[in-house]
Amino acid sequence: MAPEMALDIARLRTHFPSLSSGIAHFDSAGGTQTPGVVGRAVAATLTGPLSNRGTNLLPERNAEQAVAGFRSAFADFLNADPRGVVYGRSATQLGYDFSRHLGRDWGPGDEIVVTRLDHDANIRPWVQAAARQGATVRWIGVDPDTAGLCMDQVADAVGPATRLVAVTAASNLLGTRPDIPAIARLAHAAGALLYVDGVHYAAHAAVDIRALGADFFVCSPYKFFGPHCAVLAAEPDLLGSIRPDKLLPSTDAVPERFEFGTLPYELLAGATAAVDFIASLGGTGGRRERLAGAFAAIEAREAGLLARVEEFLAGLDAATVHSRSAARTATLLASFRGHEAAQVSRFLAGRDVQAPAGSFYAVEASRRLGLGDAGGLRIGPAPYTSDEDVQRLLDGLAEYFS
Known part of the structure; x- marks a missing residue:
């Protein structure tokens, strides 16, 4: 399947009963939500x-x-x-x-x-x-x-x-x-x-x-x-x-x-x-071919969502983005000068935005980055993440740092 195939996000979200909770999930690195068929x-x-x-x-x-x-x-x-x-x-x-x-x-x-x-x-x-x-x-x-x-x-x-x-x-x-x-x-x-x-x-x-x-x-x-x-x-x-x-x-x-x-x-x-x-998200062909098409679409979608978050954080004086590798997944770790990442995470949670803080068992990397065992705020969109979810995350961060 050609990489330019796009996901139908509105249709995709209907497969996930848990999304009806209204929570904006940015913890895909910790585990995704589960579709009804599973x-x-x-x-x-x-x-x-x-x-x-x-x-x-x-x-x-x-x-x-x-x-x-x-x-x-x-x-x-x-x-x-x-x-x-x-x-x-x-x-x-x-x-x-x-x-x-x-x-x-x-x-x-x-x-x-x-x-x-x-x-x-x-x-x-x-x-x-x-x-x-x-x-x-x-x-x-x-x-x-x-x-x-x-x-x-x-x-x-x-x-x-x-x-x-x-x-x-x-x-x-x-x-x-x-x-x-x-x-x-x-x-x-x-x-x-x-x-x-x-x-x-x-x-x-x-x-x-x-x-x-x-x-x-x-x-x-x-x-x-x-x-x-x-x-x-x-x-x-x-x-x-x-x-x-x-x-x-x-x-x-x-x-x-x-x-x-x-x-x-x-x-x-x-x-x-x-x-x-x-x-099923990857078009036609055998299962492996359809998986390739699906992941091409998933990578494109997640990269676009993360670009919005990166652009926002680049304009936030207190933020340091630690995810800098040229080759990486749509996962972002940030810390904030003068603010504990856990405190930022709790503030977002109060607005039904799930973006957890920690070192997430990658303690050696967290220590090497100078973040100790406390780590940072991890933001990870999933294929079902909507544009509205991203806006709620950004609005929450803007409110916290205003």
């Missing part, structure tokens, strides 16, 4: 008939279909092999699981590379696993002037001893989008694996994990209209080389060997419905 998919699956997976009766087949549909949907969403799509409760849980799975083979002399741009869910599990095994952690910094990853440090940090590089595809705090293919080339040249946190990225751009060069890619459907869960994608052969701890009678098949306990079939169905909802 809620209905969750309810229809949960109320059955439903049982454990099997092929004999309808309840068993419904469970099988929920799993198969989920793997197929996220194979299209990520350009992955459906046999390599793993369900997880959260990106944090998947990070800890795979740090344990992979870390058991590390030891003294091995090196793990993390960045100060990342959400802590893609830092601390690796740092802690390295400490348990006696491996060394190497850090890649953030340039506070550009809010970008210090790419000159990547080549210095990655070398023959590197076992894994963990990096975000887009900062949940700043929106910064590092050059993942370039990092992948350096990691793979050193014989290392690349673990990419795509939680923020996947809500704003069409994902192609093969083009990115990610060995592991994680995203969370609740960031793009789905229920609260997470997805990890990797090549089946790579997953087959990893031996997790598991219950004796549970299957050893990939990817099921990484999914502990009975799966929440209703959440899988809801996540699948979220992918299909996004695809």
Whole structure:
């Protein structure tokens, strides 16, 4: 679908029951609102008939279909092999699981590379696993002037001893989008694996994990209209080389060997419905082609909304915008001279404008920017954000600083 396709915002908003509250939502980086079709998919699956997976009766087949549909949907969403799509409760849980799975083979002399741009869910599990095994952690910094990853440090940090590089595809705090293919080339040249946190990225751009060069890619459907869960994608052969701890009678098949306990079939169905909802915004063609069209339209819409906010803040003497990277999502972090970001956020909330303040678990980046653990005010429009929502945000900021 051609990138110039535009979203019908009025029609899009009718799919989101929660928008009737009158709240102007600018917290898409923390999680989007949910369309009715997703809620209905969750309810229809949960109320059955439903049982454990099997092929004999309808309840068993419904469970099988929920799993198969989920793997197929996220194979299209990520350009992955459906046999390599793993369900997880959260990106944090998947990070800890795979740090344990992979870390058991590390030891003294091995090196793990993390960045100060990342959400802590893609830092601390690796740092802690390295400490348990006696491996060394190497850090890649953030340039506070550009809010970008210090790419000159990547080549210095990655070398023959590197076992894994963990990096975000887009900062949940700043929106910064590092050059993942370039990092992948350096990691793979050193014989290392690349673990990419795509939680923020996947809500704003069409994902192609093969083009990115990610060995592991994680995203969370609740960031793009789905229920609260997470997805990890990797090549089946790579997953087959990893031996997790598991219950004796549970299957050893990939990817099921990484999914502990009975799966929440209703959440899988809801996540699948979220992918299909996004695809429905992208015109004609196969699901992956429609997803590409939808994200082209989403990126254009969100960029236009954010430009209005940036223009306003540029004229506000007290404001400092920290989201400065040339390559970033429609996410903006600002601080205000003489005013706590949390105080600004509370003022806006009193006018039914949701723009939260904090470091949002990206504490390393927040500290590097000089914002400490308090962070700043994060503004993140979503595809359903209206022009009126943006005006209410700007009017609220103007009133606060008048």
